[in-house]
Amino acid sequence: MECRIEKVWARVLRAFAALNGIVILWLALMITADVLVRWITGRPFVGVFEISRILFVPVIFTVLALVQWTDRQVRVDAVVGHTRGRVKVCMRAFDQVLALGFFLILLWTGSENWLEAFQRNYVGMGMLEIPHAIPIGFLVIGTFLFVLTLVLLLLKSVRQLITGVGADESVLPYSPPTEES
Numbered sequence: 001m002e003c004r005i006e007k008v009w010a011r012v013l014r015a016f017a018a019l020n021g022i023v024i025l026w027l028a029l030m031i032t033a034d035v036l037v038r039w040i041t042g043r044p045f046v047g048v049f050e051i052s053r054i055l056f057v058p059v060i061f062t063v064l065a066l067v068q069w070t071d072r073q074v075r076v077d078a079v080v081g082h083t084r085g086r087v088k089v090c091m092r093a094f095d096q097v098l099a100l101g102f103f104l105i106l107l108w109t110g111s112e113n114w115l116e117a118f119q120r121n122y123v124g125m126g127m128l129e130i131p132h133a134i135p136i137g138f139l140v141i142g143t144f145l146f147v148l149t150l151v152l153l154l155l156k157s158v159r160q161l162i163t164g165v166g167a168d169e170s171v172l173p174y175s176p177p178t179e180e181s
Contacts, residue, residue, distance in 0.1 A: 061142025
């Protein structure tokens with residue numbers, strides 16, 4: 001059973017995914033234009049390299065939370081796949097706590113790096129001097145989304161451990177199709 005906050009969070013993550021789709025389309029068009037301009041003139045389209053490097057950061061980091069939320073990440077599941085019920089929920093909760101610790105550290109250090117890049121006005125080298133704070137900011141936003149996703153999944157796991165309701169189901173709000181379905 002999905003609570004209201006989980007439904008809202010799923011919509012937020014899907015909105016970021018839709019935005020990422022637009023960014024990927026824009027990247028494809030920019031790179032295609034760059035290739036055509038280079039082919040015709042022998043010179044690069046100014047700024048495409050710098051902008052595309054920066055746009056890959058939000059595309060990767062802001063979609064990670066949706067991948068985790070929908071349980072579509074690639075993993076080798078030698079142990080958890082053979083467990084059931086509360087043992088499975090407990091193992092998933094332990095996994096979520098470890099991931100939460102790692103991503104909280106990433107969020108903290110990324111925030112410090114963003115603040116330093118913003119305050120000191122670090123810029124990239126190239127035809128366009130784009131501030132480093134922009135890609136680092138995207139990394140921080142994506143990591144924040146991931147941390148909130150892990151917190152919601154951990155709360156769901158704890159709720160399943162306490163109540164036992166849904167312990168035989170997936171801990172995640174979305175269960176990917178199985179071979180039987």
